[in-house]
Amino acid sequence: MRKIRVLVVDDSMFMRRMISDLLSQDAAIEVVGTARNGQEGLEKARALKPDVITLDVEMPVMDGVTMLQKLMQEQPTPVLMLSSLTTEGAEITLKCLELGAVDFITKPSGSISLDIYKISSQIIEKVKAAAQARVAATSVPTQATAVVSPARAVIARRGGDAPLVVIGASTGGPRALSVVMSSLPADLEAKILLIQHMPEGFTRSLAERLDRNSPFIVREAQGDEVLEPGVAFLAQGGKHLKVERGSRLVLTQDPPVHGVRPAVDVALLSIAQNYPGKVVVAILTGMGSDGAAGVRALYAKGAYTIAEDESTCVVFGMPRAAIQTGCVKRVVPLDQVAQAITEGVKELCSSSRAA
Template identity: 45%
Template sequence: MSIRVLVVDDSGFFRRRVSEIINADGRMEVVGSASNGREAVEMNASLKPDVITMDYEMPVMDGITAVRTIMAQQPVPILMFSSLTFEGARVTLDALDAGALDFLSKNFDAVAKGTAEVKKALTDKIAAVARKQSRVLSEASPAPTVSARPARSKPVGKTDVVVIGTSTGGPAALQTLFKSIPAGFQTPIVIVQHMPGSFTKAFAERLNGMSPLIVKEAEDGDVLKNGHVYVAPGGMQLMVDKRNGGSIHIHESDQRINYKPSVDIAFASAAKHFPRSTLAIVLTGMGSDGKEGARLLKSSGSTIWAQDEESCVIFGMPLAVIKEGLNDEVLALQDIGPRLSKELG
């Protein structure tokens, strides 16, 4: 059965090109298009699509208002199109707070050319969030899932650094997590969230505004301090090491590496420099970034937690770790912050 998509944008050209890309994928079809938020709300009610792609700057009703209205009236997975600017980042984060599940960069040239990379990014994300919707609808009779816990749990011992890796669904998950970590938390935290370079500073500022901890976009040479949280800058790679008692190093990414920043790279550096004293946490996200880094951490004697399927937007990254038997525990999102406070606070 095809994934039914509603395309919302005030540009007729953009709606047409996005629709062509979606309809060319055998897994999905466009069932309608809207030119403003009010039309989107009405068409969502009448067409009942599986996924909506949404612009944020539109006449009559803007995208964020439309997201809030749709999530209040008839929730459906929504992908936002965002400009890659600092202000675009703020607006996109507002949309994620309103209930959108993920975002894509709005690049007219790339969409016009219809490159294979653009097509894959769009259709893969639609397919991923549609699976989230299917799972929600089938909760009355859920299919068997991966075991919720490993055979044995590993206590968290001495911990020099907490490293969190996440992708799709991460911004909302991290906000939930950090609201539940109180002031006085005594371990440095590093976040690796798949995001464009223009987004991570705005995201760090947002986390800083809602958390009693000090949150900042990581810079090269930052010293790891208790009660501080460091967000890996988008488009770069972050590594930790033991210089200056524990520090962060930021460097340009090899073009062959898919994720910038990469959870695998951050995890691998922690495994090398903080063996037996890293707590790694794998949260919601597409793909398997973090799996190989988790393997190195496991071999070094560190502890790994994975978010459970029920509380994930996309279970891909935690599932990859769980399937390999690399996790020490599987935790619901709402339990991770209190557990961190209990173990390390």
């Protein structure tokens, strides 16, 4: 079997050595080169044509963000960012995901993490996932710019009986969510929940970025909120999100499901059990099968179900698993997901009025 060829780019000699040693422990991975900065990283990427690149952000000569931009224009390659847990680090990481990085790894203790070995299994798993990813020769995704009114919070909406839209995503999700949320119409009569696989410390920044480009108010869920039309709540990183009776949001530290927290299935199954209203579900790009069980349960209760088409997925795992349940009504490319959601909401509203 052909090994996954990896290029490690980091300005710290210690980190280059540690990451290389950790990856080399896996028989399926071969570290074919290392680089000290973004300029050297680009040169070695051109020469070595690796399957995956691990990329630090802060480096001399050329930083990781600049290298990523140039790489995605010249030679699209799956990139795994190394991120710090700071607020600034989260912002830069999310920018890199928008620019085309597949995923990121959080350094346990700063730019030079002496305890990087603690996350060795995570690094290996994410490198293997990145090797399967589809990356496109684009810098920033083409998307509609939301025209957001300063008074959007008081736009007349349907009220408590507005359908609930739930969007779940994993690898490639932040970029996909940005495309979908910026494309939804401002007058859509819906409440929204967003579940993105992401560790603690990153979802607040993601919510703020989505909020700036969406006609909906986007907030990181804190727990005890009540679903409301015109507002999208993003599941908090590192915690499961459930919907209890009365449309109340609850955060829990229950064990990970499918190896992740928040898990899409946890949210969807709680909705199937506790939410009496109409539901639209969209499963976007992501590794694994999270969301499939929830799609099956909600479809049985009349939900309008959507999955992203393989042609636009970074990783066609979660959508494939949902489709394989036989409970997905629409399969559409990413640029048509917002339209499919809108049509689903209108169809459910029409059926409610007819009833």
